[in-house]
Amino acid sequence: MFELLKTTGSARRGRLTLEHGVVETPIFMPIATRGAVKTLGMQDVAKLGAQIILGNTYHFLLRPGLEAMKKMGGFHKLTGWSKPVLTDSGGFQVFSLSKINKTSEEGVEFASHIDGAKVFLSPEASMEMQAALGGDIIMQFDDVASGISTRERYEDAMERSLRWAKRCKESKQDNGQNLFGIVQGGTHEDLRTRSIEGLKGIGFDGYAIGGLSVGEPREDMYRMVEHCCKKLPTDKPRYFMGGGMPEEIVRNVNAGVDMFDCVLPSRNARHGTLFVWKQDPSTIDFRSNPTDFYERYHAGAERHAFEDGPIDPHCDCDTCKTVSRSYLRHLFAVGEAVAERHATIHNIRFYLKLMEELRKSLE
Amino acid sequence: MFELLKTTGSARRGRLTLEHGVVETPIFMPIATRGAVKTLGMQDVAKLGAQIILGNTYHFLLRPGLEAMKKMGGFHKLTGWSKPVLTDSGGFQVFSLSKINKTSEEGVEFASHIDGAKVFLSPEASMEMQAALGGDIIMQFDDVASGISTRERYEDAMERSLRWAKRCKESKQDNGQNLFGIVQGGTHEDLRTRSIEGLKGIGFDGYAIGGLSVGEPREDMYRMVEHCCKKLPTDKPRYFMGGGMPEEIVRNVNAGVDMFDCVLPSRNARHGTLFVWKQDPSTIDFRSNPTDFYERYHAGAERHAFEDGPIDPHCDCDTCKTVSRSYLRHLFAVGEAVAERHATIHNIRFYLKLMEELRKSLE
Numbered sequence: 001m002f003e004l005l006k007t008t009g010s011a012r013r014g015r016l017t018l019e020h021g022v023v024e025t026p027i028f029m030p031i032a033t034r035g036a037v038k039t040l041g042m043q044d045v046a047k048l049g050a051q052i053i054l055g056n057t058y059h060f061l062l063r064p065g066l067e068a069m070k071k072m073g074g075f076h077k078l079t080g081w082s083k084p085v086l087t088d089s090g091g092f093q094v095f096s097l098s099k100i101n102k103t104s105e106e107g108v109e110f111a112s113h114i115d116g117a118k119v120f121l122s123p124e125a126s127m128e129m130q131a132a133l134g135g136d137i138i139m140q141f142d143d144v145a146s147g148i149s150t151r152e153r154y155e156d157a158m159e160r161s162l163r164w165a166k167r168c169k170e171s172k173q174d175n176g177q178n179l180f181g182i183v184q185g186g187t188h189e190d191l192r193t194r195s196i197e198g199l200k201g202i203g204f205d206g207y208a209i210g211g212l213s214v215g216e217p218r219e220d221m222y223r224m225v226e227h228c229c230k231k232l233p234t235d236k237p238r239y240f241m242g243g244g245m246p247e248e249i250v251r252n253v254n255a256g257v258d259m260f261d262c263v264l265p266s267r268n269a270r271h272g273t274l275f276v277w278k279q280d281p282s283t284i285d286f287r288s289n290p291t292d293f294y295e296r297y298h299a300g301a302e303r304h305a306f307e308d309g310p311i312d313p314h315c316d317c318d319t320c321k322t323v324s325r326s327y328l329r330h331l332f333a334v335g336e337a338v339a340e341r342h343a344t345i346h347n348i349r350f351y352l353k354l355m356e357e358l359r360k361s362l363e
Numbered sequence: 364m365f366e367l368l369k370t371t372g373s374a375r376r377g378r379l380t381l382e383h384g385v386v387e388t389p390i391f392m393p394i395a396t397r398g399a400v401k402t403l404g405m406q407d408v409a410k411l412g413a414q415i416i417l418g419n420t421y422h423f424l425l426r427p428g429l430e431a432m433k434k435m436g437g438f439h440k441l442t443g444w445s446k447p448v449l450t451d452s453g454g455f456q457v458f459s460l461s462k463i464n465k466t467s468e469e470g471v472e473f474a475s476h477i478d479g480a481k482v483f484l485s486p487e488a489s490m491e492m493q494a495a496l497g498g499d500i501i502m503q504f505d506d507v508a509s510g511i512s513t514r515e516r517y518e519d520a521m522e523r524s525l526r527w528a529k530r531c532k533e534s535k536q537d538n539g540q541n542l543f544g545i546v547q548g549g550t551h552e553d554l555r556t557r558s559i560e561g562l563k564g565i566g567f568d569g570y571a572i573g574g575l576s577v578g579e580p581r582e583d584m585y586r587m588v589e590h591c592c593k594k595l596p597t598d599k600p601r602y603f604m605g606g607g608m609p610e611e612i613v614r615n616v617n618a619g620v621d622m623f624d625c626v627l628p629s630r631n632a633r634h635g636t637l638f639v640w641k642q643d644p645s646t647i648d649f650r651s652n653p654t655d656f657y658e659r660y661h662a663g664a665e666r667h668a669f670e671d672g673p674i675d676p677h678c679d680c681d682t683c684k685t686v687s688r689s690y691l692r693h694l695f696a697v698g699e700a701v702a703e704r705h706a707t708i709h710n711i712r713f714y715l716k717l718m719e720e721l722r723k724s725l726e
Binding site: 034035036038039040041042043059063064068071072077078079080305306308318322323324326327330331333334336337338340341342 | 403441671689
């Protein structure tokens with residue numbers, strides 16, 4: 001399923017062959033939380049060049065629910081998206097979005113953030129829901145400690161995540177889905193090492209680095225990623241969960257990560273903050289300049305009211321080709337919904353283009 | 364500027380030649396209130412086949428304002444829309460959206476519905492703002508009586524609208540824009556006749572039927588449209604302002620109207636109500652069946668949760684080609700913004716297709 005094509009330093013150029021298509025890595029996965037990348041149609045997402053997108057199990061579990069999803073025939077059937085999909089386990093959202101009633105070794109009982117309904121999620125329940133969603137890659141259910149936890153809490157969460165990883169592997173259906181384990185252990189090298197050894201012992205199709213980009217200092221995050229990449233098997237894909245800014249992606253690619261997802265491009269877009277290239281992206285040397293290649297552009301700022309050029313002259317997205325700075329500024333100023341769409345198209349394209357250039361630089 | 368190509372009964376097939384392009388009539392004009400057809404980009408609007416769109420002077424007067432609009436260089440320059448544009452005068456919104464401080468023969472002083480700021484609009488001010496917007500067709504500033512007014516109020520509003528029509532004609536810049544007069548007079552034939560005679564005496568590039576679709580019984584509306592069409596000059600375009608449902612458009616085309624605008628397709632779409640064809644629209648005989656050719660489709664209804672076909676198998680829009688009933692139902696159910704976009708694309712296409720078929724039936 002994973003082919004390592006070339007290694008440059010610690011950075012890897014690879015290829016995932018999945019049921020719904022081939023994914024060239026390193027890759028960024030736009031997030032289709034509830035079955036849509038916010039403000040976009042699936043046609044738009046395909047046109048932007050996305051190779052794989054992410055769906056959130058937690059949200060589908062609440063609406064439309066397990067039985068409806070089974071009846072519908074899965075994420076691809078429901079949304080019309082035909083390329084690969086990764087679903088997360090629901091663990092992160094249970095801990096971040098909902099009110100938890102009770103956490104036990106068995107699983108987590110929580111109140112839906114929508115209507116307060118009681119829902120139970122466990123390794124087995126997550127596997128069942130992810131089977132119903134039918135993603136090409138599914139994630140183990142894990143216990144997520146917040147970014148400011150004690151070592152004891154990190155250790156407990158890591159150990160429980162390992163036990164839950166085993167239960168996920170054991171309860172996973174034999175349906176061709178690829179199951180990834182999740183490395184936990186906070187910002188402690190030794191805990192991360194134990195987590196990796198435990199996961200390798202169970203054996204997974206890929207390994208995710210979880211529990212980072214959750215409030216810890218950025219240098220701790222980099223340190224953990226570099227540590228994990230040294231310990232993880234080289235013949236399996238590595239997925240850094242939930243991060244981050246463009247320079248973080250570059251640095252983590254250089255550390256050896258293959259897959260990324262993040263809400264930043266779409267969330268920033270909806271608030272009018274766009275990422276723009278400082279120079280033609282094909283001319284950037286990401287090894288010598290891993291950080292200073294982009295700027296933030298505030299689309300609604302008054303200073304853009306009479307600028308008739310494109311948002312980003314180095315970008316090939318529909319927004320940069322058809323929407324002027326003054327028009328986008330006007331749309332944000334008066335509050336037209338399509339402003340968020342135009343901005344999202346650009347930011348997602350920025351991230352996907354970044355990955356294209358990183359792949360080229362590794363060839 | 365207007366060429367009457369063919370008349371069938373009272374219905375007309377015509378052609379408007381404008382600065383930004385040719386418009387085949389009868390035509391429906393999607394509404395880009397503040398410079399965007401809500402939820403759509405200008406690329407989308409062009410792809411749907413719109414030949415001309417409408418911008419609202421009132422909204423541009425408030426934001427970005429007259430001076431900013433002059434500096435920007437007009438609607439086309441700001442939005443990137445390259446085809447014809449019609450701007451209304453602001454009169455209707457002043458009377459329907461804002462709190463009026465004082466109406467006099469000179470004009471109307473009102474409070475902005477956004478921030479309460481005092482704004483003054485008059486025939487001369489409307490002409491100046493519409494010149495700044497640079498639409499191909501501009502409308503006279505008129506006094507709009509509500510749909511439940513006394514004959515006296517209708518008569519006063521009609522007479523004042525005539526005086527304001529004259530001032531619009533006199534103050535209009537010699538810039539190639541086409542100025543339309545607006546027929547008022549409520550639901551009274553004799554007032555409508557006097558209004559038309561007065562406007563013809565001043566002389567306009569086209570004539571709009573105003574003050575209808577504002578709460579009066581539908582049969583009164585039809586009666587007035589038929590009356591006006593008999594009295595209006597045949598060599599100028601006729602524009603029915605602000606209406607209506609598909610069957611109203613068919614009937615008013617049959618009465619001799621050439622141009623329409625209406626918020627119904629987009630507003631209904633945003634609330635999940637779609638117009639769908641009862642049969643292949645190319646097989647509808649609108650003369651023998653002017654009303655029973657479509658149904659309302661409630662996109663968010665639970666009964667569509669497991670329907671995997673298109674919303675409307677007779678429609679050629681992107682939504683019907685790529686979004687299933689179950690997916691659109693899911694998007695409305697969870698509240699994804701793109702649901703409104705998918706629905707708007709369909710409804711606008713339905714109206715534009717209706718006009719295409721009506722034009723074909725008149726050839």
